Amino acid sequence: MRVILTPEIAPRLGLALFRPGSDVMALFHQGRVLIEGVPEHLQHLPSGIVPAASQPLSGDKALLAFFTNERVIQAAGGLSTLNASLLRENGCQYPQGDYHHPEMVIMPYPPSAIRVCWHCDNKLREQATELLADLAHRNVVEFVIASALRNLGFDDTHQLTLPELCWWAIRYDLVDCLPEGMARKALRKPEEPILSVYKESDIVPSLPATSIVQEKIKPVxxxxxxxxSPESYMLKPKRRxxxxxxxxxxxxxxxxxxxxxxxxxxxxxxxxxxxxxxxxxxxxxxxxxxxxxxxxxxxxxxxxxxxxxxxxxxxxxxxxxxxxxxxxxxx
Incomplete structure (x- = not known):
C-alpha cells in the first residue's frame, strides 16, 4: 500500500504530525514505514491511498493478439490464476442486467473469462456478443499486464511500457508470439500503410520487424x-x-x-x-x-x-x- 499524506509541522518541537484515514491506519500497524517525497507524476493526486496506474497498453488494439495468445496467458499464470484473480473482486461485470445475484461465478469466454452473478450466468451462458468479447478481452489484458508488472518487480502504480512488455516476452520465450505491429513499435519503425491496390513497381519487400527481434535473440x-568419438569404438566405454x-x-x-x-x-x-x-x-x-x-x-x-x-x-x-x-x- 502506498499513500499520500499532508503533514502538520511543529518546527519548535521537531515533530511532523499525520492524520491518516481509517482505510490507511492498517499501514501503520505493520511497524516501520518508508517515507519519501511525492514524485512529480503523483503531485495532482489528493491525500489518501495511491490508486493503481492507468495502463495505456491495455487499450492498444495492435497488442490484443499478443495478450490473447494461449502461450502468453499460460506464461502469466494460466486461466486458473486469472479466474482466481477475478473472484477476488466483487460485483457482476455484466452492466446490462436487470437483477444481480450476490453470489459470483466465473463464466468461461475463450480465450478469457468473465465474472458474473448466478442470474447473469444463466442468462448469458453460451452467448457470444461484442459486449461480452470486450469484457473478456479487458480481463485477460489486465491479467497479463499485472503479471508482467509483478514479474518485472513493479507495483500497480507503475505504467508498463512497450519495451518492458517486450522484455517480459523475451524472458518467458514468447518472442515468436509478438505480432508484427507490436514488434514495429518496439523497434520504433514507422507503420507501413496497406493499400487496397498496388502497382507492381511500388511493391518493395521489407524485412519483417518480428524477424529482426528474433535475430537479436542469441542461442544459449x-x-x-x-x-x-573415441568411446564409440569401445566395447564398454566409460560413461561421461x-x-x-x-x-x-x-x-x-x-x-x-x-x-x-x-x-x-x-x-x-x-x-x-x-x-x-x-x-x-x-x-x-x-x-x-x-x-x-x-x-x-x-x-x-x-x-x-x-x-x-x-x-x-x-x-x-x-x-x-x-x-x-x-x-x-x-x-
Missing part, C-alpha cells in the same frame, strides 16, 4: 555431432556426463513446466534409465520446476507423474520448445 547452446552450466542456468529462469509459475530449479530426470550410480542425468535432460513442484516430485515420483505426466513427456515437450525457439541450435 550450440551442439554438434561427433560420429567418430554431459554438463553445461550456461544451459542449466537458463533453464532455471524459465516458467515451471507444471504450474507455469517462475521456476527455481533445473530438475534432472530421475529413473527411466537416466543417470547412474552416484551421478545425475546429463544436463540436457532437465526441466524447469518451481520449488513446490520440485519437492512434490522428489517426495513421490509416481504421484507426481500421475498428476503432471511422466518426466519423459515433460522433458520431451520442453526440448521441443527449446529447439523451436532457437535456444539450442546446430553448431
Amino acid at each position: 547452446l550450440a551442439l554438434k555431432a561427433d560420429p567418430e 556426463r554431459w554438463e553445461s552450466a550456461i544451459y542449466t542456468r537458463w533453464v532455471k529462469q524459465q516458467p515451471c513446466e507444471c504450474c507455469r509459475r517462475p521456476a527455481d530449479d533445473p530438475h534432472h530426470i530421475i529413473g527411466h534409465g537416466m543417470g547412474g550410480t552416484a551421478t545425475k542425468a546429463h544436463d540436457l535432460f532437465v526441466i524447469p520446476l518451481c520449488r513446490e513442484c520440485h519437492d512434490e516430485l522428489h517426495a513421490d515420483v509416481a504421484a507426481f507423474e500421475q498428476k503432471h505426466g511422466t518426466q519423459l513427456e515433460l522433458v520431451f515437450r520442453f526440448l521441443d520448445r527449446v529447439m523451436a525457439i532457437g535456444v539450442i541450435v546446430k553448431a
